[in-house]
Amino acid sequence: MSKTIQTVLKTRGLSCATPAVVQAELAAQGPLAAPVAEFRTRILQHLEHEAAKLPAGATWLASSxxxxxxxxxxxxxxxxxxxxxxxxxxxxxxxxxxxxxxxxxxxxxxxxxxxxxxxxxxxxxxxxxxxxxxxxxxxxxxxx
Structure with missing residues (x-):
C-alpha cells in the first residue's frame, strides 16, 4: 500500500485530485485487514488535508x-x-x-x-x- 501511494505521489505530484486517485488505486488492491484499513484511512485524511492547502488547479512536487x-x-x-x-x-x-x-x-x-x-x-x-x-x-x- 505504501509503495502504491509513493508511486502516485512521485509520478503525479500532489494536487486536489490526489486523494481520489490514491483511493482508486488502493481500492483496486482489494479488502484489507483492520489495522491496514485504519492506516489507509489516516493516510487518505492526511493527503486530503495537505491537498486542501494547495491553490485550485495547482500540482506540486511530492518528492525531492x-x-x-x-x-x-x-x-x-x-x-x-x-x-x-x-x-x-x-x-x-x-x-x-x-x-x-x-x-x-x-x-x-x-x-x-x-x-x-x-x-x-x-x-x-x-x-x-x-x-x-x-x-x-x-x-x-x-x-x-
Missing amino acids: DIIESVFGHYKAFTARGPLKEVGRLVLLIPAFLCELTAPVIREAMASVRTIDVERWVQTHLGPSMLARRRRALRPAMKTA
Whole structure:
C-alpha cells in the first residue's frame, strides 16, 4: 500500500485530485485487514488535508527526486572545474530543466541584460574564490 501511494505521489505530484486517485488505486488492491484499513484511512485524511492547502488547479512536487537530479547535474557539470564553490555557474541550473534549442537560447539572450546578471552575481554571490585569493596574495603596491 505504501509503495502504491509513493508511486502516485512521485509520478503525479500532489494536487486536489490526489486523494481520489490514491483511493482508486488502493481500492483496486482489494479488502484489507483492520489495522491496514485504519492506516489507509489516516493516510487518505492526511493527503486530503495537505491537498486542501494547495491553490485550485495547482500540482506540486511530492518528492525531492527532481531537485536532487537537478543538483546532481549541476555537481557533475562543475566537477570539471578547479574551484568547488557555488558561483556564477549556479545560473546554469534552469538550463538543466528544459531542452535547449536555438529559439530558447535566443529569447534568453534577448530578455536578460549582461549588466543585470553581473549585478545579481555581485549582490548575491560576491567575488569568486579565485578573485578573493588573487586580491589577498597580490603584492602591496607602493605609491609615490
